[in-house]
Amino acid sequence: MVNNKRKSFRILSRILYVCMTFTLGLTGSASAGSADNSETQYIRLLWTNDTHGFFVPVWHAEFEELDSYEGTAATEGKIGGYANIKTLADELRKPYSNSLFLDSGDTFDGSPVAQKTSGLDVIPVLNAMGFDAMTPGNRDFAFGKAKFLEATAQITAPYLSMNLRDADTGELVFDPYLIKDLPGGMKVALVGVTHPFSTGGFVHGKQLAAPSSYEAFDVADEFSRLVSRIRAHHHPDLVIALSHLGYLQDLKFASLQHGADVILGAHTHHNIFEEHLVKDKTRKKDVIVVQAGSHGKYLGKLDLEVRVNKRRWRQSKIRVSDYELIRIVAKDIVPDAAVQALAEAAYAPFAAELDRVIGTTDVVIARRGDVQSTMANLLTDSWANTFGTDLSRHFGIRYGSSILPGPITVGDVWNMVSPNIGRNGMFVGTTNGAFVYGQVNGGLNRQYGSDPYNWPGGDVTRFNDNVNYTYKVNTPDDQHIVDLKVGDDFLVQEGVVNTANMTKTYTYAASAPAGPGTPRLEASTAVGEIISYIEALGAMSPGIDGRTQRLD
Incomplete structure (x- = not known):
């Protein structure tokens, strides 16, 4: 100031x-x-x-x-x-x-x-x-x-x-x-x-x-x-x-x-x-x-x-x-x-496709937020619900325009998904607790670490609402997470890693793989799955919820 x-x-x-x-x-x-x-x-x-x-x-x-x-x-x-x-x-x-x-x-x-x-x-x-x-x-x-x-x-x-x-x-x-x-x-x-x-x-x-x-x-x-x-x-x-x-x-x-x-x-x-x-x-x-x-x-x-x-x-x-x-x-x-x-x-050849209305939203859908956003919550919850999986994620990228209350178009979905990541693929299979812990722990270390050279940019990786965690900003690296759960399984509880759940298997669906156990699903695209999901529901209302909670 x-x-x-x-x-x-x-x-x-x-x-x-x-x-x-x-x-x-x-x-x-x-x-x-x-x-x-x-x-x-x-x-x-x-x-x-x-x-x-x-x-x-x-x-x-x-x-x-x-x-x-x-x-x-x-x-x-x-x-x-x-x-x-x-x-x-x-x-x-x-x-x-x-x-x-x-x-x-x-x-x-x-x-x-x-x-x-x-x-x-x-x-x-x-x-x-x-x-x-x-x-x-x-x-x-x-x-x-x-x-x-x-x-x-x-x-x-x-x-x-x-x-x-x-x-x-x-x-x-x-x-x-x-x-x-x-x-x-x-x-x-x-x-x-x-x-x-x-x-x-x-x-x-x-x-x-x-x-x-x-x-x-x-x-x-x-x-x-x-x-x-x-x-x-x-x-x-x-x-x-x-x-x-x-x-x-x-x-x-x-x-x-x-x-x-x-x-x-x-x-x-x-x-x-x-x-x-x-x-x-x-x-x-x-x-x-x-x-x-x-x-x-x-x-x-x-x-x-x-x-x-x-x-x-x-x-x-x-x-x-x-x-x-x-x-x-x-x-x-x-x-x-x-x-x-x-x-x-430049826009004209794609206008008919990108401007097609597929649903509506009654809230602002926006990209940004350190640990969650309305846009990422919509994406991860949609993929997890579509494929019935324990986990879904989306990278904490910062680029992407916002969507106002009103129509949602195909162009909005391209903007939300950012399909160049994963080449518009859907990757479905299994991963483990260690993967979830690594994504959240590493993301918080980079986001809130003391040395900016350790932060490549972007925000913490987003997960669907089956992944919940509490965290602190003002702590040393590897101590940001207080509790981290997948469903009812604690991966971290009161700051202590539950090693038994690191190897536990969880089902996974997202626009980027989580290792060799999540191959690309043929005949399915990340953009296409979100379009179908919005068309089926008609009205969307993603919010900022309790899946992440800062404690300090």
Whole structure:
């Protein structure tokens, strides 16, 4: 929370800044004189992150908005949409001769059209946005190495990553950085930092046998060496990291590296309404760390005043003039015509299928929540009821639009299931208590552990209502669970693991396997089973219930 003195100071600073920038016209620089060989430049940074292929406006409720979002949506309407973002970005760039429009990853996996086309039909819309640079996010690898390379080969914006290597050759897949000489006279270095928990034939940073291990995050030294070379050879006025590590991870990364001025983050879908300043490894320099939500609901805007040393070998002094997450309210923006036409063309081949109504809901169905959500509860309970199993689960993914009270469509089901996980299969068979314990215990350790590098992102794996547990947040790892039950069987009771039930067998049905005992069921799809379930019941009303309970 910002105190009143800081608020007053920032308001006064911004008023003075506006006055100065009107005087300067924002088209050049204000010289500080020859005494210190410096001049003041102004730059506006605009960016998106984690749009997840939702190129048309959507509904999107945060977990804390479940009870209020229906009212918000009635007033606000849908949010996001690439054409709306494009209109706003173009307008906001006009006053600045130094400006950049960037994206920090997770751009072409998530939406129904993205999933149906392995991200390929999103690319023409992305290319029309006019991004100056982009970096890949973890979900951009969802369709495997070949599809990822096919999609990224079609992206016209510079695609950057200093820590993505081909597992076969060990070579970097993309350029690690880009130097931009801007019309207003500034030179900016952009460095891409990819999330290390990606799959599909790549490793990240070091050549690790297990690229999902802790060390895969450890790119700070490699990044610092790269930026030192960039500064020595190119003398940029500003160094920006396009990072897909995650917000909490970026805060740690910023403190371990040296050389970056700004980190434009992504991955964890944080709505960061106040910029965060972190001391770098030298403890002498502040690094600006920000993130702009997800699903296109915000456009990030960061205005900087940069004191540029004309001799170039000394680093610039940087001050935040203004920072804002701008809500993209579709009804208030005239969409960019070219991007809108491309978005409509991408959606049109699937419209008849995706828009077909299959049932109704009388509550908001939303993705997010640390340990459960209305969306995951609907999915897991549906699969368990359909197949009559003890267990069902769904991963704690964070991407996915929300569904308002009213019709449920086929497109909503594609959005809920996220069928790229498990390739739209249904996996039915048996697993054991140890599997359930491992999923819950590991998930709570990652979600609430003290070291953000141990958290790959996402939320705790969700189970159906036959799995119940109580937990504490503020405890050491492996001590979060207080009680954990499958039906009447305790897997953990009062913090003690029941080893006898670890080997007990339970029936299982879900959209992802739970080991070799849960083969893929032929002639059945995860999406198809949910469609049939909703059509059979007609009306749905998933809620947040007692299957998980926090005790502290």
